[in-house]
Amino acid sequence: MVSHVNDFGSTKKSAGLPEYAKPIEDHLTLFIQIIGICTAIVVSGVGVDVAYHGHVMGFYVTGASVVIFFLEVTWAITLFIQICVKNDESLCWNCWSSVLMITRGWRRSLFYLPVSCILAWKPYRLWLSFVAAGLLAILALAHIASSALDRRSFCQMNGGVDQIGESLLHTRPDCYDHFEEVLVTEVLDDGSGAQGRYVDSDGEI
Known part of the structure; x- marks a missing residue:
């Protein structure tokens, strides 16, 4: 496997990437x-x-x-x-x-x-x-x-790049959906919390 060296000298193996060595x-x-x-x-x-x-x-x-x-x-x-x-x-x-x-x-x-x-x-x-x-x-x-x-x-390298591109394309909608769910949940929680604090401070709606 191909190993990548970071700035501190430690090595780690790449997962899912084609071998270029x-x-x-x-x-x-x-x-x-x-x-x-x-x-x-x-x-x-x-x-x-x-x-x-x-x-x-x-x-x-x-x-x-x-x-x-x-x-x-x-x-x-x-x-x-x-x-x-x-x-x-x-x-x-x-x-x-x-x-x-x-x-x-x-x-x-x-x-x-x-x-x-x-x-x-x-x-x-x-x-x-x-x-x-x-x-x-x-x-x-x-x-x-x-x-x-x-x-x-050359053929193997092109095949590996195509497979990586396809995997990224397939996983991209899931990431977007998960990101939207997190944003919607945080917005709703912040809105409900702000409304509760407003009611408690003034004592009326």
Whole structure:
């Protein structure tokens, strides 16, 4: 359960609210960031080695490693842009948001899986090619799993908010009725008490 900390340091559990802590997603994101950078380094090593032995494919693999490294450090680039650009409506931020929308989540697997198949199909007698192909396949599957978990968490959060809204709407008339009863009772009691005091003080109606 999610716990809220007040000013005095004590904790209490929230009741009836959706859980916003996502430990699985956080661990998966950290795993993707680490394995993404490692994969880019391994693929670049394969590309340089293949190009060194006179194969044209090595240059393409090296270029693919640059793209992989760029895609896997977009979170760092986003943080840098947020620090430098304070205005969310600026042209730079809008362009970068469009890039993130195109390259985020499962869409990266559309690039990783073909490169993984090429490295496994043409290893050029280099055992590191199979390692790079396996890392790319794992990275692609991790991005697909992360997108699926994010979508499920988003649906659950919207469902929880709708349920809370419906419960508040259903309980609101009862609260209003109870409030009206209290006001009417207090007004009647005050009126009768004031009238009784008036009769006692003057001795007549």
